[in-house]
Amino acid sequence: xxxxxxxxxxxxxxxxxxxxxxxxxxxxxxxxxxxxxxxxxxxxxxxxxxxxxxxxxxxxxxxxxxxxxxxxxxxxxxxxxxxxxxxxxxxxxxxxxxxxxxxxxxxxxxxxxxxxxxxxxxxxxxxxxxxxxxxxxxxxxxxxxxxxxxxxxxxxxxxxxxxxxxxxxxxxxxxxxxxxxxxxxxxxxxxxxxxxxxxxxxxxxxxxxxxxxxxxxxxxxxxxxxxxxxxxxxxxxxxxxxxxxxxxxxxxxxxxxxxxxxxxxxxxxxxxxxxxxxxxxxxxxxxxxxxxxxxxxxxxxxxxxxxxxxxxxxxxxxxxxxxxxxxxxxxxxxxxxxxxxxxxxxxxxxxxxxxxxxxxxxxxxxxxxxxxxxxxxxxxxxxxxxxxxxxxxxxxxxxxxxxxxxxxxxxxxxxxxxxxxxxxxxxxxxxxxxxxxxxxxxxxxxxxxxxxxxxxxxxxxxxxxxxxxxxxxxxxxxxxxxxxxxxxxxxxxxxxxxxxxxxxxxx
Amino acid sequence: xxxxxxxxxxxxxxxxxxxxxxxxxxxxxxxxxxxxxxxxxxxxxxxxxxxxxxxxxxxxxxxxxxxxxxxxxxxxxxxxxxxxxxxxxxxxxxxxxxxxxxxxxxxxxxxxxxxxxxxxxxxxxxxxxxxxxxxxxxxxxxxxxxxxxxxxxxxxxxxxxxxxxxxxxxxxxxxxxxxxxxxxxxxxxxxxxxxxxxxxxxxxxxxxxxxxxxxxxxxxxxxxxxxxxxxxxxxxxxxxxxxxxxxxxxxxxxxxxxxxxxxxxxxxxxxxxxxxxxxxxxxxxxxxxxxxxxxxxxxxxxxxxxxxxxxxxxxxxxxxxx
Numbered sequence: 001x002x003x004x005x006x007x008x009x010x011x012x013x014x015x016x017x018x019x020x021x022x023x024x025x026x027x028x029x030x031x032x033x034x035x036x037x038x039x040x041x042x043x044x045x046x047x048x049x050x051x052x053x054x055x056x057x058x059x060x061x062x063x064x065x066x067x068x069x070x071x072x073x074x075x076x077x078x079x080x081x082x083x084x085x086x087x088x089x090x091x092x093x094x095x096x097x098x099x100x101x102x103x104x105x106x107x108x109x110x111x112x113x114x115x116x117x118x119x120x121x122x123x124x125x126x127x128x129x130x131x132x133x134x135x136x137x138x139x140x141x142x143x144x145x146x147x148x149x150x151x152x153x154x155x156x157x158x159x160x161x162x163x164x165x166x167x168x169x170x171x172x173x174x175x176x177x178x179x180x181x182x183x184x185x186x187x188x189x190x191x192x193x194x195x196x197x198x199x200x201x202x203x204x205x206x207x208x209x210x211x212x213x214x215x216x217x218x219x220x221x222x223x224x225x226x227x228x229x230x231x232x233x234x235x236x237x238x239x240x241x242x243x244x245x246x247x248x249x250x251x252x253x254x255x256x257x258x259x260x261x262x263x264x265x266x267x268x269x270x271x272x273x274x275x276x277x278x279x280x281x282x283x284x285x286x287x288x289x290x291x292x293x294x295x296x297x298x299x300x301x302x303x304x305x306x307x308x309x310x311x312x313x314x315x316x317x318x319x320x321x322x323x324x325x326x327x328x329x330x331x332x333x334x335x336x337x338x339x340x341x342x343x344x345x346x347x348x349x350x351x352x353x354x355x356x357x358x359x360x361x362x363x364x365x366x367x368x369x370x371x372x373x374x375x376x377x378x379x380x381x382x383x384x385x386x387x388x389x390x391x392x393x394x395x396x397x398x399x400x401x402x403x404x405x406x407x408x409x410x411x412x413x414x415x416x417x418x419x420x421x422x423x424x425x426x427x428x429x430x431x432x433x434x435x436x437x438x439x440x441x442x443x444x445x446x447x448x449x450x451x452x453x454x455x456x457x458x459x460x461x462x463x464x465x466x467x468x469x470x471x472x473x474x475x476x477x478x479x480x481x482x483x484x485x486x487x488x489x490x491x492x493x494x495x496x497x498x499x500x501x502x503x504x505x506x507x
Numbered sequence: 508x509x510x511x512x513x514x515x516x517x518x519x520x521x522x523x524x525x526x527x528x529x530x531x532x533x534x535x536x537x538x539x540x541x542x543x544x545x546x547x548x549x550x551x552x553x554x555x556x557x558x559x560x561x562x563x564x565x566x567x568x569x570x571x572x573x574x575x576x577x578x579x580x581x582x583x584x585x586x587x588x589x590x591x592x593x594x595x596x597x598x599x600x601x602x603x604x605x606x607x608x609x610x611x612x613x614x615x616x617x618x619x620x621x622x623x624x625x626x627x628x629x630x631x632x633x634x635x636x637x638x639x640x641x642x643x644x645x646x647x648x649x650x651x652x653x654x655x656x657x658x659x660x661x662x663x664x665x666x667x668x669x670x671x672x673x674x675x676x677x678x679x680x681x682x683x684x685x686x687x688x689x690x691x692x693x694x695x696x697x698x699x700x701x702x703x704x705x706x707x708x709x710x711x712x713x714x715x716x717x718x719x720x721x722x723x724x725x726x727x728x729x730x731x732x733x734x735x736x737x738x739x740x741x742x743x744x745x746x747x748x749x750x751x752x753x754x755x756x757x758x759x760x761x762x763x764x765x766x767x768x769x770x771x772x773x774x775x776x777x778x779x780x781x782x783x784x785x786x787x788x789x790x791x792x793x794x795x796x797x798x799x800x801x802x803x804x805x806x807x808x809x810x811x812x813x814x815x816x817x818x819x820x821x822x823x824x825x826x827x828x829x
Binding site: 331334380382383384433437438488489490491492493494495497498500501502503504505 | 508511512514515518520522523524525528529570597621622625628629632633634695696714718719783784787789
């Protein structure tokens with residue numbers, strides 16, 4: 001036979017699998033172990049107000065996905081309110097409205113964001129002409145002096161902004177600055193003045209609001225910073241520190257000087273903002289990272305499926321493991337089983353019943369089924385009606401065991417319903433034929449062999465690490481396929497043959 | 508364990524994995540299987556080639572034909588009912604005589620006409636066929652076996668299994684029914700397998716289950732050193748089966764009828780491996796020898812001569828000619 005063909009094929013499959021595997025492990029940082037976690041945050045805005053039997057309109061800025069933070073999920077909880085969303089100069093705004101509302105009203109916005117990159121999101125700045133604010137009198141003179149002074153100390157926009165922020169942060173040294181800022185300036189005021197002065201100098205600038213994402217915070221106060229258009233890109237400036245670097249836990253929320261929430265038609269608005277860190281498996285984090293780095297790989301992987309479907313595949317992908325074990329046990333060890341894949345299917349149902357109960361229930365159903373099958377044998381039924389009768393009896397037996405065990409308070413007994421009844425029926429039929437033709441010993445031996453293989457397959461399939469590996473790295477199944485192909489040409493002795501041919505080893 | 512593997516390898520014992528991977532899968536093309544899996548086809552082929560087979564009394568292919576069973580059986584005192592696609596001897600019923608309306612099975616048990624009809628019906632549904640497909644029931648001549656095996660078989664029909672590789676008989680054994688096998692000659696049903704020296708046609712030690720024994724478990728007579736009559740003819744017959752089916756690796760089952768001589772019972776495309784224990788000889792060395800030389804062996808005579816020359820039991824592990 002052409003064994004080289006087989007070796008080349010197996011090697012190619014293994015190579016492909018390893019390449020994809022290593023790419024996912026070392027580049028995308030998919031977790032090798034099931035329990036590693038990464039961070040994401042839940043943000044909640046609670047807007048409470050009092051309505052007086054009049055139309056109400058509440059608008060709120062909400063965050064949007066950026067290249068730094070991905071918006072994973074969001075909910076709007078607003079009973080009885082109409083709801084619409086729109087984009088307003090680089091921010092997202094939602095508007096809740098109702099024709100008539102009275103009493104205390106509470107609206108919620110919840111979102112989950114996850115960090116996908118450290119760098120501040122790149123936002124393109126359109127070349128727009130800047131309209132000067134039009135300072136007058138003393139302010140005019142102060143602004144002109146300040147601009148001229150900073151120009152003399154700076155080379156480009158970056159150094160201009162840095163110098164301006166430095167002066168705005170120490171108003172006592174410069175009279176024109178303190179005049180522009182007014183008394184007791186806060187951060188918002190400093191940013192506003194900076195934007196005005198930059199506008200006078202012909203540099204586009206705007207204010208950005210966001211929140212700091214920290215472990216757990218109630219009543220978060222939004223932070224504001226400055227964005228300056230520079231070479232077609234908006235660059236962030238921390239107005240308080242006067243630097244062009246922003247901590248990377250700043251989540252960009254909305255742009256412009258408007259407040260987070262504006263309310264019309266009602267009163268007593270109370271806005272509360274909360275941030276909470278949620279530990280999530282590193283897997284979704286890595287998948288998220290992958291989606292941004294190599295969109296194709298993740299979009300066409302199992303992680304792109306809905307959660308319920310993912311759960312199905314977590315189980316289905318274990319079947320190859322069981323099948324491989326079966327190949328080893330049958331072709332290398334030489335265990336006899338009823339039906340080729342019956343033990344793997346039984347092992348799948350053991351996942352629900354647990355091992356001990358699974359074996360008990362299986363033995364119970366097959367044992368009772370066999371008794372009925374032997375009785376039916378006297379009636380000399382045709383094959384297909386006989387199989388159907390056994391199937392019906394199996395279903396009834398399963399129902400009976402469920403009811404009985406429920407009455408006895410044995411919860412596990414209920415899971416008997418998860419046994420594949422067709423497989424059980426065929427097992428009973430095969431077993432009864434072997435029983436009749438080769439004796440009870442052979443039938444019981446094969447029955448125990450099948451159960452032992454099923455138990456082994458169950459034990460292998462319930463190793464968390466393996467389950468995690470095949471689900472996150474399904475390409476590893478190619479290695480399993482390669483090994484199975486190689487086993488397909490295994491021509492050595494089976495372990496049971498060492499016993500079978502023991503007479504041949506004696507002289 | 509590794510010591511045992513080494514010993515088995517030295518003895519040239521063929522394991523089931525190697526039999527499948529290196530012999531049946533390689534030398535037996537799948538398309539030829541129907542020829543031997545369907546015993547009706549094998550029978551027809553053998554008849555066309557002028558080889559003797561047990562006479563066919565009738566075939567039942569459909570459920571409604573079962574009504575005709577008594578009528579079909581009426582002229583025959585003894586007969587055998589077997590599935591056309593059976594395997595491993597399953598589903599074979601040997602009727603040796605009658606007792607009023609009842610049929611007497613080889614084991615002595617009585618079978619009512621209804622029970623026999625039910626058995627035929629099961630056979631038609633595919634209960635005994637490979638893969639469970641609908642099947643046909645064959646009713647044929649019950650072999651009156653040669654008296655040479657009288658003392659060493661318990662009821663039933665002893666047969667001779669010869670493994671033929673590329674037309675060369677490599678290993679042979681006589682299968683003797685026992686009480687445990689209910690008159691059937693299949694080893695896993697409890698029949699006794701006795702190795703036969705290819706060179707001389709005399710029996711060697713016997714295997715029962717997976718163990719070697721020297722006496723028949725029911726009759727107590729020694730089973731070794733019995734000469735199989737017409738051995739050379741048997742070898743020629745087996746060798747011709749290679750052309751008959753075109754299978755490279757096959758097990759030919761032959762019975763010796765008292766009056767009609769050797770009859771081909773069936774041909775097996777996946778013959779069992781216990782024949783090695785019965786002969787205390789591994790198959791591998793012989794198979795390798797045939798692989799090296801089969802091109803020089805042009806006809807049946809040359810192949811039989813080669814087998815007799817090289818597969819003698821004088822030396823336990825035959826020195827394969829280089």
